[in-house]
Amino acid sequence: MKSRTTNKFKGIKPDPENLIRNANIDFSLLGEIVGQSVVSVNQFSREMVGTLCKLAALLESKKLELADALKGNIIITAFFEPSTRTRLSFESAALRQEAKIISIPEGARNTGVAKGESLSDIGEMFNAYGDLVVLRHTETDAIAAIGENLRIPLVNAGNGSGEHPTQALADWYAILKWKPTILNEELPESEKINLGILGSPGSMRAVNSFLRMALLFKDNIQKITIVSELADPLGDELNKLLSEAGIPWLCTHDMEGTVEELDVIYMNSIAFLGDSYKAMDSNFKLHAGSPLKEDAIILHPLARLGELDHSLDDSRHNLYFDQAHGAVFVRQALYMAVLDRVKDIGDRINVVKENELELQTV
Amino acid sequence: MKSRTTNKFKGIKPDPENLIRNANIDFSLLGEIVGQSVVSVNQFSREMVGTLCKLAALLESKKLELADALKGNIIITAFFEPSTRTRLSFESAALRQEAKIISIPEGARNTGVAKGESLSDIGEMFNAYGDLVVLRHTETDAIAAIGENLRIPLVNAGNGSGEHPTQALADWYAILKWKPTILNEELPESEKINLGILGSPGSMRAVNSFLRMALLFKDNIQKITIVSELADPLGDELNKLLSEAGIPWLCTHDMEGTVEELDVIYMNSIAFLGDSYKAMDSNFKLHAGSPLKEDAIILHPLARLGELDHSLDDSRHNLYFDQAHGAVFVRQALYMAVLDRVKDIGDRINVVKENELELQTV
Amino acid sequence: MKSRTTNKFKGIKPDPENLIRNANIDFSLLGEIVGQSVVSVNQFSREMVGTLCKLAALLESKKLELADALKGNIIITAFFEPSTRTRLSFESAALRQEAKIISIPEGARNTGVAKGESLSDIGEMFNAYGDLVVLRHTETDAIAAIGENLRIPLVNAGNGSGEHPTQALADWYAILKWKPTILNEELPESEKINLGILGSPGSMRAVNSFLRMALLFKDNIQKITIVSELADPLGDELNKLLSEAGIPWLCTHDMEGTVEELDVIYMNSIAFLGDSYKAMDSNFKLHAGSPLKEDAIILHPLARLGELDHSLDDSRHNLYFDQAHGAVFVRQALYMAVLDRVKDIGDRINVVKENELELQTV
Structure with a gap:
């Protein structure tokens, strides 16, 4: 056997602890996002972006052990526009915290949509199948159509020529x-x-x-x-x-x-x-x-x-x-916030030492 | 953030407790279905339908905590005819009780079948891969073909112009x-x-x-x-x-x-x-x-x-x-029955009070 | 209900205990394969094949209880060339030991690759999404291309007219x-x-x-x-x-x-x-x-x-x-070896009795 991987990471890889060193992190702000659909960057304040990124940094730096933070949740990845990377990134983020996945991986061509099913009907069905839906669609107005009957939160993973807010978070x-x-x-x-x-x-x-x-x-x-x-x-x-x-x-x-x-x-x-x-x-x-x-x-x-x-x-x-790597962690952070799993780690984390990061949940 | 969902459920939503209030539920009847393939409504008696629906009602009303009722089982969702809703409904039902899923989501076009593989060979392989197969196929006689070598139970999720028995249950x-x-x-x-x-x-x-x-x-x-x-x-x-x-x-x-x-x-x-x-x-x-x-x-x-x-x-x-919502629960009930996980909750449940449902397993 | 399966296994089914009866199994040899990509049969010695097959036999004969041997791992099944059997076999092997799966089931046609994404970029992304990638591709040189940036192990599940080493193991x-x-x-x-x-x-x-x-x-x-x-x-x-x-x-x-x-x-x-x-x-x-x-x-x-x-x-x-049935168990064995989960069962198993197999981990 001679194939041990010797590839090194290419490019620069800033330390995620840069974002959380000497920072007090107040997670209570994330309460605003609980149960929300994330459709556009317009929904975010600078503070919200900062808090989500700090939560992501805690996850990436392995300062928080949250392996089952999403346990009990089913996330629907509905990619009516096909994608390799984005779907896998969302699914990896979910599985890393013990959510389960049901998926439409193949685009609309093969689905009930091809039989003429309306997006609003599909949205109504999603309410019964899962706890959060990640939607990518070729049409910009698909979000509004599927949202007509939706009662679970939706994360926009790219709608036509519209937006891609979690990409911006990444x-x-x-x-x-x-x-x-x-x-x-x-x-x-x-x-x-x-x-x-x-x-x-x-x-x-x-x-x-x-x-x-x-x-x-x-x-x-x-x-x-x-x-x-x-x-x-x-x-x-x-x-x-x-x-x-x-x-x-x-x-x-x-x-x-x-x-x-x-x-x-x-x-x-x-x-x-x-x-x-x-x-x-x-x-x-x-x-x-x-x-x-x-x-x-x-x-x-x-x-x-x-x-x-x-x-x-x-x-x-x-x-x-x-x-691209960090995208997995911001998506984990977003899932946790939307699915109301942040409060389990306490509202506030004080990061006390400079050289050796230590978390103190208060 | 201003996208909190305010949609309400449209239509009527009868209380699942209607079905179980003041009812003695004798699950022993479900022993008949253990290990069985479910191909046609002809296989069901009125009592069997009633018992499965009562089990579904216990699940829907959250009167039974059965989050890991299917743990250890792998369910194969083989959708040789594509479908959004039906596959997701079957998968959600499985995941809600800790079964695992392997899936053919994309129709026969992309599979070994396209290379000329026979359905009876695929059935033989399924024996090695999982514990139950959910099959949808464009051909009415696909059930018989795949069943030729199958030794795990099959649930017919629609065969050509044939039947769709779990839809009838829903x-x-x-x-x-x-x-x-x-x-x-x-x-x-x-x-x-x-x-x-x-x-x-x-x-x-x-x-x-x-x-x-x-x-x-x-x-x-x-x-x-x-x-x-x-x-x-x-x-x-x-x-x-x-x-x-x-x-x-x-x-x-x-x-x-x-x-x-x-x-x-x-x-x-x-x-x-x-x-x-x-x-x-x-x-x-x-x-x-x-x-x-x-x-x-x-x-x-x-x-x-x-x-x-x-x-x-x-x-x-x-x-x-x-x-459509109830379909997830009847499929959960059917999985539990076929995979012999009902006896774990006792053969018989007496529902004793009228106003406040109480379960007594005897 | 009258569909209880009465099909019998066709063909011969040698007892997996044939391979482990009266055998001392030295798993330390599998240390060589930890973290390795498995691309070609050329990488295997006779002893390596024998040890992997004995581990598979322990799994198939249920002499080892290893239901969570792969817990915490995400395995990516990237089938840029479609396949029914092979993908499901790899996924079943992973799920039987509590690994999680993210999958590209549908061939390259529907993926970022269709947008012109390079395989080396996809490989770089895979590092962030999972712990091991199972790759099937229509092109023989796809392994080299995706491996350019890969830092997690890859298992070749068939590359064009190249090799299919886990098939040979099966x-x-x-x-x-x-x-x-x-x-x-x-x-x-x-x-x-x-x-x-x-x-x-x-x-x-x-x-x-x-x-x-x-x-x-x-x-x-x-x-x-x-x-x-x-x-x-x-x-x-x-x-x-x-x-x-x-x-x-x-x-x-x-x-x-x-x-x-x-x-x-x-x-x-x-x-x-x-x-x-x-x-x-x-x-x-x-x-x-x-x-x-x-x-x-x-x-x-x-x-x-x-x-x-x-x-x-x-x-x-x-x-x-x-x-075909045994393929699931050799793939389980290979995952365990590559993902360094064999040492958890001890380096060495002495099989002591002839008629009644007994495992003694020393």
Whole structure:
């Protein structure tokens, strides 16, 4: 036998304890989310994002033993739009805490939907089958349709060209582990992050949700640059949100002259249109030779096409692998909050020592 | 966060305790079903249906704590014909009692069957993989083929244009919760139910099984009317069964003049032909303006097309949502019986008080 | 109810205790496999195969109670090439010992791969989702691609026209139960087995792996005959391996004059070419009237086409059903070894009595 794995993790992997060291964590805020459906980033406050990320960090750093936190719950993963990664990430998060899974893995083509069944009827049935439904759908308005009769909480795992709020949680969990001061302090101007988005928020749900969540941290963002091949990459609502945010932002078709100044780069190239997808903005390519700042980090919700070259995988710019890993933990944290399993660990955790993390539940 | 669900259950939801209040439940009858395959409603007696429904009612009303009743069992859900609702209902029932699931969710197209594997070989393999198989198949004779080498029990979850016996259990569980006297008494003529079926029992497996189970309760059925677009909606066997039942029945092409007299209306519009399905009898439409008796109830195995309008969902005629919910509990009860896990709760339960249900296992 | 199953097991079913009676089993050898990916039969020594088969025999004979041996582990079954039997066999093996399953059951068509996601990215994600991945893929080089970033062990469940090493373990587990002296002794010439392969090892992964494992037992093999419709059924590497083995072997296009002398016949007829398969060598048919030696046994990895007639199922030549059943137990044994759960049962088991098996862990 000679196949023992010797692969090393590629990219950077910030210590999740960065987020919880010397922090008092007040979980009572998560009471707001109990029994709630999570549809849009608009539902989140900065404090809620921070608290969920801290719970995720406790789980990732193994500071909390919560192996059966979801015991007794059945989670329905209803992927009417197929996905490898996202479904497995949600299912792994559930199973790690002893929830059970029932799944529609194969898209709508093979289901009762194909016989003409309405989403509102399927939603009514879900009430009987499980305790929470994770929904991905090709249609943006599927959430509203299935929600018509739903009495169990729903987590939006991507609806057409709409939103993908747990992806945004995973994105910002990675960023906050990398630079916890964004969450905890008002940074001096020189340390605020220069944020670039290569992609079209108005057409790409992950980018849309990322941008909405970015605005929760606008106090520590110097500037937002959106590089897109579209004339209007935002649409009215995002345009308004950005304009009201009171920070510098601009849209451009050209990443030259921009990319070398960015601290955080968010990329994507897959846009959804009805039940198909198309590559967009994939002409904005980054590779090991791109003129990046020395400590710039790249985020990408994956899957990637050619826009993010594998030559960057081994670099210190690669935060996208850690971002994907952390997604499991933020989803665990979200399940715990929505299914009201946080109070079992106490409302408040005081983290007392700096060097050797110690939890004190009070 | 502002998405707390405020949806209410639509339709009527009879109390499952209706079925078990003041009842002595003798579970020893379920010994007959231990290790059995459940293929056709023909296998059931009225007493067996009643006992399974009472066990389901104990589970639904949470009068029995049986969270690990199926622990140690692996249930195979083999859906060679795709289905959302039915597979999830069977899987939820299994998981709620700690059985484990292995599943063929995607239809025959993607499986070894596509390589020409025979169903009898697959059946032989199932013996090694699990303790019970739930089979749905596009072909009516698939049950016989897979059963050739099977030594574990099989539950028929729909075979082509054949039968769907657990759907009939769910149908009658809903009816018996709604009017328990059908099970427990011989009703005076004026209280017997006038039963209408909008659909073709000979071509629709759910309707076929429903009608066969209806005949177990013929003493309390005043009349059966079958409204179908077919010249012969029954076929020889069902014709003979109905003729021998000794109650009035008729087939008609026209629901006018009929529907206003019915107490219980069973609808469906999807018929299976080989590996495809087609809409049939969908010209018989019910909606909020239909001339229904004030306390008439409607059953539908769902998925529905246009024949059952959503305007009825909020009405007191809607028993179809409760019917779908109850399906999980009758399937739990059936698993427990077939897998010999009922005797663990004692042979007999005496329900002693009327107002406050109390269980006494003796 | 009249459907109690009366089917009997068809074919022969050697007692798994044959393999462990009077044997001292030294599990410490399995330490070599901890954390390893299992890609090719080339990784196995004869001793390793023997030890895994003895562990499987302990499990099959229920001499070890190990119902939670894999508790806390998540196993990913990634079947980018669809399969009924193999996936369910791997999943049943996992669930029987309390591992959890996340699954890609539906082939690559519906996954992120369809969006152009690279296998190396998927491998990186798998690190975050589970503890072991079972991979089947239409492409032979998929193992290498997904392994690029993988840090959890992988079990190859069939890669294109490459290998299928756990199938070979199941094959030889059946043979060794049937004739344990092959493992434990050097047999006299007259008792060595005359082995025939109907199929093309160079194009059929199961046959390829079977042949490679056969060479581990060459001391007790009299002769190997490969009956194939191809001019070169082996390819360079297998040709070299056979030539170096130092035992008589030959390739022929004609099974007449050969089949009547064989003790063990291995058949298959499905060859994989890219993402499709084709029937090959299916003109070599065996049936109840074939001129087999009285105690010859037939193995077949199934699914079968016409080459292995059902008329043989009830005969004493049928070891293929037992072979399929045993596959679950060798996969359990392999999981336990790779996931380092063997040492929990002690390094060494002394089996002390002949007639009544007794385990003594020392």
